[in-house]
Amino acid sequence: MRKPVRDGLLPRMEARRTKKGFTYRYHPVGGKPVNLGSDRVEAIRKVLDMTGAGDDIGTIRRLWEQFQETPGWNRYSQYTRADYTQCSLKLLEIFGDMRASDIDATDVAKYLRKERADAPVRANREAALLSNLIGLAIERGEAKHNPCREVKRNEEQPRTEAPEPADFAAFSQWLADQGGQRAMIGMAAEYAAGAGNRKVEFLDLSWPQIDRKAGHIRVKRAKQRGKKRGEVIEQIEITPHITALLDRLEVVRKNDCLYVFPNRSGNAYTQAGFKAMWQKLMVEAIKKEVIAHRFTFHDLRAYYVTQHKAERGALPDLHANPATTARVYDRSKIVKRRAL
Structure with missing residues:
Protein backbone atom coordinates (compact mmCIF):
# COMPACT_ATOMS: atom_id res chain seq x y z
CA MET A 1 0.00 0.00 0.00
CA ARG A 2 1.33 3.43 -0.96
CA LYS A 3 2.11 5.86 1.80
CA PRO A 4 0.15 9.12 1.63
CA VAL A 5 2.10 12.13 0.38
CA ARG A 6 2.72 14.65 3.17
CA ASP A 7 5.44 17.03 1.89
CA GLY A 8 4.45 20.65 2.52
CA LEU A 9 1.07 19.78 4.07
CA LEU A 10 -0.32 20.76 7.43
CA PRO A 11 -0.62 18.24 10.28
CA ARG A 12 -3.46 15.73 9.77
CA MET A 13 -3.64 16.51 6.03
CA GLU A 14 -3.28 13.81 3.39
CA ALA A 15 -2.60 13.95 -0.35
CA ARG A 16 -3.87 11.02 -2.40
CA ARG A 17 -2.69 10.33 -5.93
CA THR A 18 -5.20 10.37 -8.78
CA LYS A 19 -4.81 10.01 -12.53
CA LYS A 20 -4.77 13.81 -12.91
CA GLY A 21 -2.63 14.65 -9.88
CA PHE A 22 -3.67 14.72 -6.22
CA THR A 23 -6.76 15.10 -4.11
CA TYR A 24 -6.51 16.29 -0.52
CA ARG A 25 -8.21 15.26 2.74
CA TYR A 26 -8.12 16.38 6.35
CA HIS A 27 -8.43 13.96 9.29
CA PRO A 28 -9.98 15.76 12.30
CA VAL A 29 -9.48 14.18 15.71
CA GLY A 30 -12.26 11.65 16.30
CA GLY A 31 -14.05 12.55 13.08
CA LYS A 32 -14.41 11.35 9.51
CA PRO A 33 -11.96 12.56 6.82
CA VAL A 34 -12.98 15.81 5.13
CA ASN A 35 -12.50 16.08 1.37
CA LEU A 36 -10.64 19.26 0.40
CA GLY A 37 -10.57 19.04 -3.39
CA SER A 38 -7.59 18.96 -5.76
CA ASP A 39 -6.28 22.54 -5.33
CA ARG A 40 -3.38 22.30 -2.87
CA VAL A 41 -3.31 25.97 -1.85
CA GLU A 42 -7.08 26.08 -1.40
CA ALA A 43 -6.97 22.82 0.57
CA ILE A 44 -4.42 24.25 3.01
CA ARG A 45 -6.52 27.41 3.38
CA LYS A 46 -9.63 25.33 4.16
CA VAL A 47 -7.77 23.47 6.91
CA LEU A 48 -6.48 26.71 8.38
CA ASP A 49 -9.98 28.13 8.37
CA MET A 50 -11.34 24.99 10.06
CA THR A 51 -8.70 25.09 12.78
CA GLY A 52 -9.02 28.83 13.32
CA ALA A 53 -5.38 29.47 12.36
CA GLY A 54 -5.85 30.84 8.89
CA ASP A 55 -6.77 34.48 9.41
CA ASP A 56 -3.38 35.83 8.41
CA ILE A 57 -1.69 32.77 6.93
CA GLY A 58 -0.18 33.63 3.56
CA THR A 59 -0.67 37.39 3.91
CA ILE A 60 2.18 39.66 2.91
CA ARG A 61 2.34 41.05 6.45
CA ARG A 62 2.75 37.57 7.93
CA LEU A 63 5.23 36.57 5.23
CA TRP A 64 7.33 39.66 5.99
CA GLU A 65 7.56 38.53 9.63
CA GLN A 66 8.48 35.00 8.55
CA PHE A 67 10.99 36.29 5.98
CA GLN A 68 12.96 37.93 8.79
CA GLU A 69 13.21 34.55 10.54
CA THR A 70 14.72 32.70 7.56
CA PRO A 71 18.45 31.80 7.39
CA GLY A 72 18.71 33.92 4.25
CA TRP A 73 17.78 37.05 6.18
CA ASN A 74 20.77 36.63 8.48
CA ARG A 75 23.09 36.29 5.51
CA TYR A 76 22.10 39.74 4.22
CA SER A 77 24.34 42.64 5.18
CA GLN A 78 23.13 45.12 7.77
CA TYR A 79 22.66 47.66 4.98
CA THR A 80 20.46 45.29 2.94
CA ARG A 81 18.32 44.40 5.98
CA ALA A 82 17.82 48.09 6.74
CA ASP A 83 16.93 48.78 3.11
CA TYR A 84 14.38 45.94 3.00
CA THR A 85 12.86 47.18 6.26
CA GLN A 86 12.45 50.61 4.69
CA CYS A 87 10.91 49.02 1.58
CA SER A 88 8.43 47.08 3.69
CA LEU A 89 6.73 50.23 5.02
CA LYS A 90 4.99 51.24 1.80
CA LEU A 91 4.64 47.65 0.63
CA LEU A 92 2.69 46.60 3.74
CA GLU A 93 0.53 49.70 3.48
CA ILE A 94 -0.75 48.49 0.10
CA PHE A 95 -0.39 44.69 0.20
CA GLY A 96 -0.15 43.91 3.93
CA ASP A 97 -3.54 42.24 4.34
CA MET A 98 -3.57 40.53 0.93
CA ARG A 99 -2.72 36.86 0.58
CA ALA A 100 0.20 36.11 -1.71
CA SER A 101 -2.01 33.71 -3.69
CA ASP A 102 -4.51 36.52 -4.41
CA ILE A 103 -1.97 38.93 -5.90
CA ASP A 104 -1.74 38.90 -9.68
CA ALA A 105 0.38 40.68 -12.28
CA THR A 106 -2.08 43.57 -12.65
CA ASP A 107 -1.77 44.35 -8.93
CA VAL A 108 2.02 44.48 -9.20
CA ALA A 109 1.87 46.62 -12.34
CA LYS A 110 -0.57 49.04 -10.71
CA TYR A 111 1.75 49.37 -7.73
CA LEU A 112 4.78 50.11 -9.92
CA ARG A 113 3.11 52.45 -12.41
CA LYS A 114 0.43 54.27 -10.38
CA GLU A 115 0.64 53.87 -6.62
CA ARG A 116 4.41 54.49 -6.60
CA ALA A 117 4.65 56.64 -9.72
CA ASP A 118 6.36 59.38 -7.71
CA ALA A 119 9.24 57.05 -6.74
CA PRO A 120 9.79 54.64 -9.66
CA VAL A 121 13.28 53.51 -8.66
CA ARG A 122 12.27 52.89 -5.06
CA ALA A 123 9.21 51.02 -6.31
CA ASN A 124 11.52 48.58 -8.11
CA ARG A 125 13.28 47.79 -4.81
CA GLU A 126 9.92 47.30 -3.11
CA ALA A 127 8.75 44.98 -5.91
CA ALA A 128 11.93 42.95 -5.43
CA LEU A 129 11.04 42.49 -1.76
CA LEU A 130 7.48 41.55 -2.69
CA SER A 131 8.88 38.94 -5.08
CA ASN A 132 10.96 37.45 -2.26
CA LEU A 133 7.94 37.28 0.02
CA ILE A 134 5.76 35.58 -2.59
CA GLY A 135 8.64 33.20 -3.29
CA LEU A 136 8.59 32.28 0.39
CA ALA A 137 4.82 31.71 0.17
CA ILE A 138 5.38 29.31 -2.75
CA GLU A 139 7.92 27.36 -0.71
CA ARG A 140 5.41 27.13 2.15
CA GLY A 141 2.60 25.96 -0.11
CA GLU A 142 0.65 29.21 0.32
CA ALA A 143 0.87 30.37 -3.32
CA LYS A 144 1.39 28.77 -6.72
CA HIS A 145 3.16 31.33 -8.86
CA ASN A 146 5.04 34.62 -8.55
CA PRO A 147 3.33 37.46 -10.48
CA CYS A 148 6.29 39.80 -9.84
CA ARG A 149 8.24 37.86 -12.46
CA GLU A 150 5.60 38.67 -15.07
CA VAL A 151 5.84 42.46 -14.73
CA LYS A 152 8.60 44.59 -16.21
CA ARG A 153 10.26 46.92 -13.70
CA ASN A 154 10.26 50.67 -14.08
CA GLU A 155 13.04 51.93 -16.30
CA GLU A 156 15.94 53.31 -14.30
CA GLN A 157 18.11 56.03 -15.71
CA PRO A 158 21.65 55.80 -14.30
CA ARG A 159 23.05 59.00 -12.89
CA THR A 160 25.51 60.65 -15.25
CA GLU A 161 26.69 63.61 -13.18
CA ALA A 162 29.34 63.86 -10.50
CA PRO A 163 29.62 66.95 -8.25
CA GLU A 164 31.75 69.67 -9.75
Whole structure:
Protein backbone atom coordinates (compact mmCIF):
# COMPACT_ATOMS: atom_id res chain seq x y z
CA MET A 1 0.00 0.00 0.00
CA ARG A 2 1.33 3.43 -0.96
CA LYS A 3 2.11 5.86 1.80
CA PRO A 4 0.15 9.12 1.63
CA VAL A 5 2.10 12.13 0.38
CA ARG A 6 2.72 14.65 3.17
CA ASP A 7 5.44 17.03 1.89
CA GLY A 8 4.45 20.65 2.52
CA LEU A 9 1.07 19.78 4.07
CA LEU A 10 -0.32 20.76 7.43
CA PRO A 11 -0.62 18.24 10.28
CA ARG A 12 -3.46 15.73 9.77
CA MET A 13 -3.64 16.51 6.03
CA GLU A 14 -3.28 13.81 3.39
CA ALA A 15 -2.60 13.95 -0.35
CA ARG A 16 -3.87 11.02 -2.40
CA ARG A 17 -2.69 10.33 -5.93
CA THR A 18 -5.20 10.37 -8.78
CA LYS A 19 -4.81 10.01 -12.53
CA LYS A 20 -4.77 13.81 -12.91
CA GLY A 21 -2.63 14.65 -9.88
CA PHE A 22 -3.67 14.72 -6.22
CA THR A 23 -6.76 15.10 -4.11
CA TYR A 24 -6.51 16.29 -0.52
CA ARG A 25 -8.21 15.26 2.74
CA TYR A 26 -8.12 16.38 6.35
CA HIS A 27 -8.43 13.96 9.29
CA PRO A 28 -9.98 15.76 12.30
CA VAL A 29 -9.48 14.18 15.71
CA GLY A 30 -12.26 11.65 16.30
CA GLY A 31 -14.05 12.55 13.08
CA LYS A 32 -14.41 11.35 9.51
CA PRO A 33 -11.96 12.56 6.82
CA VAL A 34 -12.98 15.81 5.13
CA ASN A 35 -12.50 16.08 1.37
CA LEU A 36 -10.64 19.26 0.40
CA GLY A 37 -10.57 19.04 -3.39
CA SER A 38 -7.59 18.96 -5.76
CA ASP A 39 -6.28 22.54 -5.33
CA ARG A 40 -3.38 22.30 -2.87
CA VAL A 41 -3.31 25.97 -1.85
CA GLU A 42 -7.08 26.08 -1.40
CA ALA A 43 -6.97 22.82 0.57
CA ILE A 44 -4.42 24.25 3.01
CA ARG A 45 -6.52 27.41 3.38
CA LYS A 46 -9.63 25.33 4.16
CA VAL A 47 -7.77 23.47 6.91
CA LEU A 48 -6.48 26.71 8.38
CA ASP A 49 -9.98 28.13 8.37
CA MET A 50 -11.34 24.99 10.06
CA THR A 51 -8.70 25.09 12.78
CA GLY A 52 -9.02 28.83 13.32
CA ALA A 53 -5.38 29.47 12.36
CA GLY A 54 -5.85 30.84 8.89
CA ASP A 55 -6.77 34.48 9.41
CA ASP A 56 -3.38 35.83 8.41
CA ILE A 57 -1.69 32.77 6.93
CA GLY A 58 -0.18 33.63 3.56
CA THR A 59 -0.67 37.39 3.91
CA ILE A 60 2.18 39.66 2.91
CA ARG A 61 2.34 41.05 6.45
CA ARG A 62 2.75 37.57 7.93
CA LEU A 63 5.23 36.57 5.23
CA TRP A 64 7.33 39.66 5.99
CA GLU A 65 7.56 38.53 9.63
CA GLN A 66 8.48 35.00 8.55
CA PHE A 67 10.99 36.29 5.98
CA GLN A 68 12.96 37.93 8.79
CA GLU A 69 13.21 34.55 10.54
CA THR A 70 14.72 32.70 7.56
CA PRO A 71 18.45 31.80 7.39
CA GLY A 72 18.71 33.92 4.25
CA TRP A 73 17.78 37.05 6.18
CA ASN A 74 20.77 36.63 8.48
CA ARG A 75 23.09 36.29 5.51
CA TYR A 76 22.10 39.74 4.22
CA SER A 77 24.34 42.64 5.18
CA GLN A 78 23.13 45.12 7.77
CA TYR A 79 22.66 47.66 4.98
CA THR A 80 20.46 45.29 2.94
CA ARG A 81 18.32 44.40 5.98
CA ALA A 82 17.82 48.09 6.74
CA ASP A 83 16.93 48.78 3.11
CA TYR A 84 14.38 45.94 3.00
CA THR A 85 12.86 47.18 6.26
CA GLN A 86 12.45 50.61 4.69
CA CYS A 87 10.91 49.02 1.58
CA SER A 88 8.43 47.08 3.69
CA LEU A 89 6.73 50.23 5.02
CA LYS A 90 4.99 51.24 1.80
CA LEU A 91 4.64 47.65 0.63
CA LEU A 92 2.69 46.60 3.74
CA GLU A 93 0.53 49.70 3.48
CA ILE A 94 -0.75 48.49 0.10
CA PHE A 95 -0.39 44.69 0.20
CA GLY A 96 -0.15 43.91 3.93
CA ASP A 97 -3.54 42.24 4.34
CA MET A 98 -3.57 40.53 0.93
CA ARG A 99 -2.72 36.86 0.58
CA ALA A 100 0.20 36.11 -1.71
CA SER A 101 -2.01 33.71 -3.69
CA ASP A 102 -4.51 36.52 -4.41
CA ILE A 103 -1.97 38.93 -5.90
CA ASP A 104 -1.74 38.90 -9.68
CA ALA A 105 0.38 40.68 -12.28
CA THR A 106 -2.08 43.57 -12.65
CA ASP A 107 -1.77 44.35 -8.93
CA VAL A 108 2.02 44.48 -9.20
CA ALA A 109 1.87 46.62 -12.34
CA LYS A 110 -0.57 49.04 -10.71
CA TYR A 111 1.75 49.37 -7.73
CA LEU A 112 4.78 50.11 -9.92
CA ARG A 113 3.11 52.45 -12.41
CA LYS A 114 0.43 54.27 -10.38
CA GLU A 115 0.64 53.87 -6.62
CA ARG A 116 4.41 54.49 -6.60
CA ALA A 117 4.65 56.64 -9.72
CA ASP A 118 6.36 59.38 -7.71
CA ALA A 119 9.24 57.05 -6.74
CA PRO A 120 9.79 54.64 -9.66
CA VAL A 121 13.28 53.51 -8.66
CA ARG A 122 12.27 52.89 -5.06
CA ALA A 123 9.21 51.02 -6.31
CA ASN A 124 11.52 48.58 -8.11
CA ARG A 125 13.28 47.79 -4.81
CA GLU A 126 9.92 47.30 -3.11
CA ALA A 127 8.75 44.98 -5.91
CA ALA A 128 11.93 42.95 -5.43
CA LEU A 129 11.04 42.49 -1.76
CA LEU A 130 7.48 41.55 -2.69
CA SER A 131 8.88 38.94 -5.08
CA ASN A 132 10.96 37.45 -2.26
CA LEU A 133 7.94 37.28 0.02
CA ILE A 134 5.76 35.58 -2.59
CA GLY A 135 8.64 33.20 -3.29
CA LEU A 136 8.59 32.28 0.39
CA ALA A 137 4.82 31.71 0.17
CA ILE A 138 5.38 29.31 -2.75
CA GLU A 139 7.92 27.36 -0.71
CA ARG A 140 5.41 27.13 2.15
CA GLY A 141 2.60 25.96 -0.11
CA GLU A 142 0.65 29.21 0.32
CA ALA A 143 0.87 30.37 -3.32
CA LYS A 144 1.39 28.77 -6.72
CA HIS A 145 3.16 31.33 -8.86
CA ASN A 146 5.04 34.62 -8.55
CA PRO A 147 3.33 37.46 -10.48
CA CYS A 148 6.29 39.80 -9.84
CA ARG A 149 8.24 37.86 -12.46
CA GLU A 150 5.60 38.67 -15.07
CA VAL A 151 5.84 42.46 -14.73
CA LYS A 152 8.60 44.59 -16.21
CA ARG A 153 10.26 46.92 -13.70
CA ASN A 154 10.26 50.67 -14.08
CA GLU A 155 13.04 51.93 -16.30
CA GLU A 156 15.94 53.31 -14.30
CA GLN A 157 18.11 56.03 -15.71
CA PRO A 158 21.65 55.80 -14.30
CA ARG A 159 23.05 59.00 -12.89
CA THR A 160 25.51 60.65 -15.25
CA GLU A 161 26.69 63.61 -13.18
CA ALA A 162 29.34 63.86 -10.50
CA PRO A 163 29.62 66.95 -8.25
CA GLU A 164 31.75 69.67 -9.75
CA PRO A 165 34.94 70.26 -7.70
CA ALA A 166 33.97 73.92 -7.13
CA ASP A 167 30.50 72.94 -5.90
CA PHE A 168 31.85 70.27 -3.58
CA ALA A 169 34.51 72.59 -2.18
CA ALA A 170 31.91 75.29 -1.51
CA PHE A 171 29.58 72.82 0.20
CA SER A 172 32.38 71.39 2.37
CA GLN A 173 33.59 74.85 3.42
CA TRP A 174 30.03 75.93 4.24
CA LEU A 175 29.65 72.98 6.60
CA ALA A 176 33.12 73.44 8.13
CA ASP A 177 32.34 77.09 8.93
CA GLN A 178 29.28 76.05 10.95
CA GLY A 179 31.16 73.60 13.19
CA GLY A 180 29.56 70.91 15.35
CA GLN A 181 27.80 67.98 13.71
CA ARG A 182 27.42 69.86 10.46
CA ALA A 183 31.18 70.06 10.19
CA MET A 184 31.37 66.34 11.04
CA ILE A 185 28.99 65.51 8.18
CA GLY A 186 31.14 67.67 5.91
CA MET A 187 34.31 65.83 6.92
CA ALA A 188 32.57 62.50 6.30
CA ALA A 189 31.73 63.76 2.81
CA GLU A 190 35.35 64.80 2.28
CA TYR A 191 36.47 61.32 3.30
CA ALA A 192 34.02 59.66 0.89
CA ALA A 193 35.18 61.94 -1.92
CA GLY A 194 38.85 61.31 -1.13
CA ALA A 195 38.80 57.59 -0.31
CA GLY A 196 35.84 56.36 -2.37
CA ASN A 197 34.24 54.27 0.37
CA ARG A 198 30.50 53.67 0.70
CA LYS A 199 28.72 54.93 3.83
CA VAL A 200 28.21 51.36 5.02
CA GLU A 201 31.98 50.87 4.90
CA PHE A 202 33.04 53.87 6.94
CA LEU A 203 30.22 55.20 9.13
CA ASP A 204 31.53 52.96 11.92
CA LEU A 205 35.19 53.56 11.04
CA SER A 206 37.23 53.47 14.26
CA TRP A 207 40.59 55.04 15.04
CA PRO A 208 42.37 51.66 15.46
CA GLN A 209 41.67 51.01 11.75
CA ILE A 210 43.87 54.00 10.89
CA ASP A 211 47.61 53.34 10.87
CA ARG A 212 49.21 56.69 10.20
CA LYS A 213 52.70 55.30 10.72
CA ALA A 214 52.19 52.64 8.03
CA GLY A 215 50.28 55.16 5.93
CA HIS A 216 46.98 53.36 5.35
CA ILE A 217 43.37 52.89 6.49
CA ARG A 218 41.84 49.39 6.53
CA VAL A 219 38.10 48.82 5.95
CA LYS A 220 36.00 45.82 4.94
CA ARG A 221 34.64 46.07 1.42
CA ALA A 222 30.84 45.86 1.34
CA LYS A 223 28.59 44.05 -1.14
CA GLN A 224 30.74 40.92 -1.36
CA ARG A 225 28.93 37.66 -2.03
CA GLY A 226 29.57 34.06 -1.11
CA LYS A 227 32.89 33.18 0.51
CA LYS A 228 34.24 36.71 -0.03
CA ARG A 229 31.59 38.29 2.23
CA GLY A 230 33.40 40.31 4.88
CA GLU A 231 36.80 38.98 3.81
CA VAL A 232 37.95 41.54 1.25
CA ILE A 233 39.90 44.27 3.05
CA GLU A 234 40.57 47.58 1.36
CA GLN A 235 43.86 49.18 2.35
CA ILE A 236 43.52 52.85 1.50
CA GLU A 237 46.55 55.06 1.12
CA ILE A 238 46.76 58.04 3.45
CA THR A 239 47.50 60.87 1.02
CA PRO A 240 48.37 64.44 2.06
CA HIS A 241 44.70 65.36 1.59
CA ILE A 242 43.54 62.52 3.87
CA THR A 243 46.30 63.41 6.35
CA ALA A 244 44.98 66.96 6.61
CA LEU A 245 41.43 65.64 7.09
CA LEU A 246 42.55 63.26 9.86
CA ASP A 247 44.35 66.14 11.58
CA ARG A 248 41.10 68.12 11.69
CA LEU A 249 39.19 65.09 12.97
CA GLU A 250 41.79 64.57 15.73
CA VAL A 251 41.29 68.17 16.86
CA VAL A 252 37.53 67.73 17.40
CA ARG A 253 37.83 64.22 18.88
CA LYS A 254 36.26 64.13 22.35
CA ASN A 255 37.28 61.92 25.28
CA ASP A 256 39.22 59.50 23.11
CA CYS A 257 36.03 58.65 21.18
CA LEU A 258 36.38 55.34 19.34
CA TYR A 259 34.66 56.43 16.13
CA VAL A 260 36.17 58.71 13.52
CA PHE A 261 32.82 60.22 12.45
CA PRO A 262 30.68 60.11 15.64
CA ASN A 263 27.20 61.53 16.17
CA ARG A 264 26.34 63.85 19.06
CA SER A 265 26.30 60.91 21.49
CA GLY A 266 29.74 59.71 20.49
CA ASN A 267 28.37 56.65 18.69
CA ALA A 268 28.58 55.71 15.04
CA TYR A 269 25.88 57.20 12.82
CA THR A 270 23.14 54.84 11.67
CA GLN A 271 22.39 54.70 7.95
CA ALA A 272 18.98 56.32 8.53
CA GLY A 273 20.31 59.02 10.84
CA PHE A 274 23.09 60.03 8.50
CA LYS A 275 20.80 60.01 5.47
CA ALA A 276 18.25 62.27 7.19
CA MET A 277 20.98 64.73 8.21
CA TRP A 278 22.50 64.76 4.72
CA GLN A 279 19.18 65.44 3.00
CA LYS A 280 18.41 68.27 5.40
CA LEU A 281 21.79 69.92 4.73
CA MET A 282 21.52 69.48 0.97
CA VAL A 283 18.07 71.12 0.85
CA GLU A 284 19.37 74.03 2.93
CA ALA A 285 22.50 74.43 0.77
CA ILE A 286 20.40 74.66 -2.38
CA LYS A 287 17.98 77.13 -0.77
CA LYS A 288 20.83 79.38 0.38
CA GLU A 289 22.55 79.06 -3.03
CA VAL A 290 25.70 77.57 -1.53
CA ILE A 291 25.71 75.14 -4.46
CA ALA A 292 23.98 75.28 -7.81
CA HIS A 293 23.13 71.59 -8.25
CA ARG A 294 22.02 69.00 -5.76
CA PHE A 295 23.99 65.76 -5.50
CA THR A 296 23.57 62.57 -3.49
CA PHE A 297 26.08 61.23 -1.01
CA HIS A 298 26.60 58.22 -3.25
CA ASP A 299 27.60 60.64 -6.04
CA LEU A 300 30.76 61.29 -4.01
CA ARG A 301 31.90 57.79 -4.92
CA ALA A 302 31.57 58.78 -8.57
CA TYR A 303 33.40 62.02 -7.75
CA TYR A 304 36.28 59.96 -6.35
CA VAL A 305 36.44 57.71 -9.41
CA THR A 306 36.25 60.59 -11.87
CA GLN A 307 38.91 62.65 -10.10
CA HIS A 308 41.13 59.58 -9.61
CA LYS A 309 41.06 58.95 -13.35
CA ALA A 310 41.76 62.61 -14.15
CA GLU A 311 44.67 62.90 -11.71
CA ARG A 312 46.23 59.43 -11.92
CA GLY A 313 45.24 58.35 -15.41
CA ALA A 314 43.49 55.15 -14.32
CA LEU A 315 40.33 53.98 -12.58
CA PRO A 316 40.65 52.86 -8.95
CA ASP A 317 40.05 49.26 -7.85
CA LEU A 318 36.50 49.43 -6.47
CA HIS A 319 34.97 46.21 -7.86
CA ALA A 320 36.06 42.69 -8.73
CA ASN A 321 34.95 43.59 -12.26
CA PRO A 322 36.66 46.84 -13.44
CA ALA A 323 33.91 47.25 -16.06
CA THR A 324 31.44 47.90 -13.25
CA THR A 325 33.55 50.80 -11.97
CA ALA A 326 33.81 52.23 -15.46
CA ARG A 327 30.11 51.83 -16.25
CA VAL A 328 28.63 53.03 -12.96
CA TYR A 329 31.06 55.56 -11.50
CA ASP A 330 33.21 57.04 -14.26
CA ARG A 331 31.42 60.27 -15.15
CA SER A 332 34.20 62.00 -17.01
CA LYS A 333 32.98 64.59 -19.50
CA ILE A 334 36.24 64.81 -21.43
CA VAL A 335 37.86 61.69 -22.88
CA LYS A 336 41.56 62.08 -23.75
CA ARG A 337 43.16 59.90 -26.42
CA ARG A 338 46.21 60.04 -28.63
CA ALA A 339 46.16 60.69 -32.35
CA LEU A 340 48.35 58.77 -34.81
